[in-house]
Amino acid sequence: MLADHFDAFLLDLDGVLHVGPDPLPDAVDAVARLRRSGKALRFLTNDPRPTRAEVAQRLTRMGMEADIAEIVTAASATAAHLQKRAVATAYVVGSRGLREELRGADVEFVAQGQPEVVVVGCDESVRYSDLRQAVTLITRGSRFIATNPDPTFPTPDGPWPATGAILAAVTAATGVRPRVIGKPSPPMFEAALIGLPRGARAAVVGDSADTDVLGAHQAGLTAILIAPEAPSNVQGGDPRTPDATITTMAGLFSPREPLHRPLRLTFPWPQEIRPGVAAVVLDERGDVLLVRRADNGLWGLPSGHVELGETIAHAAVREVLEETGLQVRVSRLVGVYSEPESQVVAYLDGRVCQFITASFACTPVGGALRPDGVEAVAARFFPVGEMPTDLLRMHPQWLADALDGLIGAYR
Numbered sequence: 001m002l003a004d005h006f007d008a009f010l011l012d013l014d015g016v017l018h019v020g021p022d023p024l025p026d027a028v029d030a031v032a033r034l035r036r037s038g039k040a041l042r043f044l045t046n047d048p049r050p051t052r053a054e055v056a057q058r059l060t061r062m063g064m065e066a067d068i069a070e071i072v073t074a075a076s077a078t079a080a081h082l083q084k085r086a087v088a089t090a091y092v093v094g095s096r097g098l099r100e101e102l103r104g105a106d107v108e109f110v111a112q113g114q115p116e117v118v119v120v121g122c123d124e125s126v127r128y129s130d131l132r133q134a135v136t137l138i139t140r141g142s143r144f145i146a147t148n149p150d151p152t153f154p155t156p157d158g159p160w161p162a163t164g165a166i167l168a169a170v171t172a173a174t175g176v177r178p179r180v181i182g183k184p185s186p187p188m189f190e191a192a193l194i195g196l197p198r199g200a201r202a203a204v205v206g207d208s209a210d211t212d213v214l215g216a217h218q219a220g221l222t223a224i225l226i227a228p229e230a231p232s233n234v235q236g237g238d239p240r241t242p243d244a245t246i247t248t249m250a251g252l253f254s255p256r257e258p259l260h261r262p263l264r265l266t267f268p269w270p271q272e273i274r275p276g277v278a279a280v281v282l283d284e285r286g287d288v289l290l291v292r293r294a295d296n297g298l299w300g301l302p303s304g305h306v307e308l309g310e311t312i313a314h315a316a317v318r319e320v321l322e323e324t325g326l327q328v329r330v331s332r333l334v335g336v337y338s339e340p341e342s343q344v345v346a347y348l349d350g351r352v353c354q355f356i357t358a359s360f361a362c363t364p365v366g367g368a369l370r371p372d373g374v375e376a377v378a379a380r381f382f383p384v385g386e387m388p389t390d391l392l393r394m395h396p397q398w399l400a401d402a403l404d405g406l407i408g409a410y411r
């Protein structure tokens, strides 16, 4: 049975152990049985508002004894994350519970001056002046930390705005995305693993493919989904595919439940997909144009984003002109590339984008080599046999596809 494979279980609360104030079928018995078998337990909630003591009391009232040290809320995980990084000062937009957790991690709340971080959690009494102060501090250099990303929480009245809605306001005004601590981000699971023996086999049990399953896989843990049936809209390789699906917590003890090998993510999970372009510019000798990128010092094909309102071919021509000063015309499409290992880019401002890059073969028609110094610190033509070794990861393949005369390569 599934329970035998693991030493520790990281249990999501809402939708796994209870819904609102009522325990779910089998949950109370299953928690007791896991305890009797000597399993370590952690109780995880993305709700940053309650203290861990309040969550423990709520579980105990429902018949599931829990120690404060076993509870991990988005607020306590944020506190653990800041403590690990020795962050001492914060400006906080959040609940009493969040403040209590941060105080326990020796974080001082700063009303004047520049704190190291701005922490935003769900605050039901948030005011314009709170948002204004958060925006000002982030603009001046404080790091932007979010307890959790959830845009709403469910109520009998329908969805109400939660942390994500407040984050959106701050991001809209600053252009900065927060470092998110709660599920599906790895810090929440790192906080849950604190205190477990090294090498303990841990599984996450949750009811959301997008947060619990994805989060488990980002943290390198096995993911068990509670759902009426295995999800059909995800496919192999998608990190939201659970390693096992059970209908209630009793499924942990069923002899029939199969367990797949947990998937390991090799790239940061993107928040958006953007179109990009690359240009393989060959001169009359067949030499290829490369630029040395200002951001990482590597050589690569001229490349960039597609801007609003332009075609991909125009974007390729514009990028070559902007980066190198050379005017080119597009001769043909070589291929379209999306492989996440090289096409997912994490930016300093917190954005993580996956690019779908169209690569074009191009011919010079005018201009003169003049690297712009901003994106490209150098630009020159290289004979194909004498390419630099410090070349961007996928660019040798893209170049090979162009030289092979492939049309419609895709990866």
Ligand SMILES: [Mg+2]
Pocket: 012, 013, 014, 015, 016, 206, 207, 208
């Ligand atoms: Mg849940």
